[in-house]
Amino acid sequence: MDMSLVFAAMALQAGKFQTQVATDILKSNADAEKSAVQTLLGTGAQDASSLANVADGVGGNVDVSA
Known part of the structure; x- marks a missing residue:
């Protein structure tokens, strides 16, 4: 077998592995x-429906400029 084919196959395997690692990191992030976001909204360990009893307008406008 030609060595260039061996190196090409190795490069493809390395690229595949790098893509898998990058995908796992992106999913983790x-x-x-x-x-x-769930922690900031207070819905981390609760249902979103638990916010039904808050006053009108709470959580409606979030200032994200800071």
């Missing part, structure tokens, strides 16, 4: 961001 997305899960962390979701958890942070």
Whole structure:
């Protein structure tokens, strides 16, 4: 077998592995961001329906400029 084919196959395997690692990291980051948003909204361990009893306008406008 030609060595260039061997190196090409190895490069493809390395690229596939790097893509898998990057995908796992992105998913982990997305899960962390979701958890942070749920914590800020107060819905982390509760149902979203538990916010039904709050006053009108609470949580309606969030200032994200800071």
